[in-house]
Amino acid sequence: MVASTSMPPCRGRMRPVGMPSSANSAAASASSPGATTTNSEVRATPQVYQLDRRSGPIGGRHPVRPVHPERRARPGTMSSDMSEHARPKGAPRRRRRPPKPAEYRTPASTATTVDTPYEPTGFRELGVPEEVDRGLHAAGFAAPFAIQTKAIPVALEGKDVCGRARTGSGKTLAFGVPMLARLDGEAAPRRPLGLVLVPTRELALQVAEVLVPVAAGCDRTVLPVYGGASRHQQIDELARGVDVVVATPLRLIDLLKENELDLSGVQIVVLDEADRMADDGFTPQVEWILRKCTAPRQTMLFSATLDGDVGHLVARYMTDPVEVAIDAPTDTVGTMYHLFLAVHHMDKDRVVASIASGFAKTIVFCQTKRTCDRVEHNLQDLGVKAAAIHGDLAQASRERALKRFTDGELTVLVATDVAARGIDIDDIGAVVHYEPAGDAKDYLHRSGRTARAGRDGWAVTLAEYNQHTQVRILQRALRLDLAPPVEVFSNNPKLKDLHQFRSAD
Template sequence: MTTSFDALGVAPDLAGVLSAQGKTHAFAIQELTIADALAGRDVCGKAKTGSGKTLAFGLPVLQTVKTAEPCRPRAIILVPTRELATQVKEELEPIGAVRDITVAAIYGGADIEKQIKKLKAGVEVIAATPGRMIDLIDRKELDLTDVGIVVLDEADRMADMGFMPQVEWILRHIPGDHQTLLFSATLDGVVQGLIDRYQTDPVRHEVESEGVTVASMTQRFLRVHQMDKVKVAAAISRSGTKTLMFTRTKRMADKLVDQLNEQGVKAAAIHGDLRQSQREKSLADFMAGKLSVLVATDVAARGIHVDDIDIVIHFDPPEDHKAYLHRSGRTARAGQGGLVVTLLLWDQELEVKRLQKRLGEDQPMPEVFSNNPILQDLTNWVPVEKV
C-alpha cells in the first residue's frame, strides 16, 4: 500500500497541487525520504532516473524555503545536464507557484544576461549545472550566503561527466549551516567521498531497483532488411504514442528523421551537434505530444527524462548490454510497463545473440517485414522463429 503525500508531512497547499495533477500517492523513493528531509536531516538516496526523485527532494525544498533576496537563492539543486535543470524547474515550478516560490533553471549555452536578470528579481530555488553556477558566482551575480538546502541530483552522473571538482568548489563556498540531500544511482567511490565530506550524519535510503525495469519491459528482437528497416520502425512507432529511437551516429539520427517524416511519422532528432535551442524544442514537442518519435544518440539520451515513453527502438543495436539497459531504461519508468525492440540486419545476428546472453534473454529473432500485422501489437505477440 503506498502512502499519501499528506501522511508524509507534505503541507496541504502543496499536496493539493499534486492532487490536481493526479498525484495522490508517493513513489517508493518519495515515501522513504520525504519525512526525513522535512525533519531537516541530511539524506542520501539511492535511486535510478525515473524513480520519482525530483519530488523526493523538491517537496521538502519547496515546503521549507523562505522568500529570497535578489541574487541570494535559498536552495540550490545541482544537476549534470541542461535538460535535467529544465526538467526539475518544470516539475517544481507549478507546485511552488501556490506559495509564490520562484524556481529558475541556470545552465551554460543560454543567455547569461537573462539568467542574471532573473536572479536579480529574486529566485528562491535554482536548478543549475555546476559550470554556469561558478560563472555567476565569479561575476558576483550569485551569492550563496542564504542557501539553506543543497541538493545533489544524479551525483554519479556528475562524477562520470567530470564535474566533481566544480561540484566540490561550490559546496566549499556555501558559508552557512545548510541541509544536504544527495541522490544517485550508485553510492560508492567518488559519490561516497562527497557523502563523507559534505553530509552530516546522513540517513540512507535505497530503492531496490536491480532488474526492476527489465522485468517490466517487453523485449523483442527482429531481423529486418536494410531496404525495409525504416518502414518497420515506423510501423512499430505507430502502435504507441511516444517512441524513442536510438542510432549509433549523429548523421544516422538526422537521416532517420528525414526518412520517418517521409513515412508520415512526425520525428525530430536530439544529439550533440544540434544547437541547445533545437534540442530543447524537440524535447518539449516530444513531451507535449506534438512529435510521436524522438531519435537520439547514446550521449544525448543522458539528458532525456520523459516519464511516459511507451516504446524504445534500438534502430542500431547498442554497443553492449550496459548501453542496452541505459537506452531501454527510458521506458518502463516509474512503475509503468514498456516495449523495447531491437532491429538487426543479417550480419548483426551474432552480435545481438551475445547481447541477449549478457541480458539473460533467450528469444527467437524472427525475420519481419513492414507489412506484417504483428508490428501493430508486439507486446501481446509471442516471439517464434518464423513469422
C-alpha cells in the same frame, strides 16, 4: 614589369566627374607645364575613384571614374547611415537595452491545475506542511510514489538522503517537496536558498516545471539556469532573488566565476542523476560547486547506481546519509519487455517505422548526431512524424521538438544519449535502440524512458549481423535470458503489435 592586382588597368584618361568647368580648367592648368600648385591645394580636393559601369566595358574591363566629394555619402545610403551612427573613438558604449520579460521565471507546468477546493493529498500523511500540500493539490498530485513515500519523511527530518531509483520513478518530488518545506527565510539577491544540480538542460527545465506550481503554494520561486538560454535574463532574475536554482554545472560555474551568484547561503543541495554527471566527466565540476556551498546544509543525492565516482561524492560530501532504494542496482521496471531483433542495414528505418506505428510515442536512440539526422530524414520520407534532438541543434530547436513530442504532434523522437537524458514523459510506449547500447548502464538509462507510471513499455534493440556478440554481452549484464536476436523484416505484421513476439515464445 610589375603587375598590380589592387586595381584593374583602365584605358583612357581619368578626370573628375560632375565638377564645374572652372574646376576642370583649374585641374588642367595645374597639370600643365609651368603651373605651380601648393601642397595644401592638392590635399583640398582628394579624389575617390570607382568603376564606371554605365558606359560598358572597354576592352573587357570597366573604366574607372572619380566620385565627387559631395556625392560620396548621399542621405539614406548605407555609407551615410554607418557614418552617422558609428560610435566616435573614445566615446562610452551605449547602454544595453533592458531585457525582455523572462518567460522562464515561472515555466508553464506540465501538470494540470485543479480548481476544486483544497483537500489534503496523500503527501499530507507523510508530514508535508499544508502550504506545500496545497501546491501539490493545485498541480494535480494526489498520492505519492514509492520513492517519495520512503524519501520524504527522512528528508523532512533534515537528514542527508542517498536515493537509488531509476529515471521516471518520481525522484523530482522526492527531493523537491522536502526542500520547499524546509527552506528557512527569504532569498537575497543572487543568494539562493536551495540548489539542484542536474546533468542536462532538458532535465533542468523539466525539474523546474514540476516544482514551480508546488512552489507557488508556499510563496517560493524556482529558476532553471542552463546553457543555451539568455545569460543576461538569468542574471537579471537572480538579481531579483530566487529561492531555488535548478542548474547544469557549466553554466552555474560561469555565473559563480563572474560573481553573479553566491552559494554561501544555500541550505539544501540536491544532486539529481549523479551517475550521469559522473559518466559525463562532471565530477570535478560538481565538487568545485559543492565547496562553494560553505553554510551548514542538507544534501540529497539521487542516482540509478551508487558506485564509482558517485560513491566518492557520497563519502566525501554527505554526513551519515540514509539510503533509500526501491529497486535493485541493475533492475528495471517490472512492466518493461525486452526485445532484440536481427535486422538488415538497408531495412532498419522501415523496421523502426513499423514499430512506431503501434505506439503513440516512440523514442529512437542513436550513437551519433549524424545518424540522428539521417534516421529523422528517412523516417519523414516514410511518412512518420519524427524530429531529431542532439547537441548540434540550438537549444530553442531542441525545446520546440521536445514540446511537440510531448503534446503528441510527433510520434517519434530521434535522439542521442546526451540530448535525451532527463526526458520525463510518462506515456512513451517504446524505446528503440538503433544500435546496441554500449553497456548495461546506458541500456538502463535509455530504456528507463518507457514503462512509467504503471504502464507497459518495450525496449527494442536492433542488431545487425556483426552486433550479435554485443547483444549477448548486454543480456548477461542485465541478467536476461540468453537468446539470439529474432530475425525480422519490415513487412512482418508482428512489428505493429510487439506483444505477438511474447505470445510466440
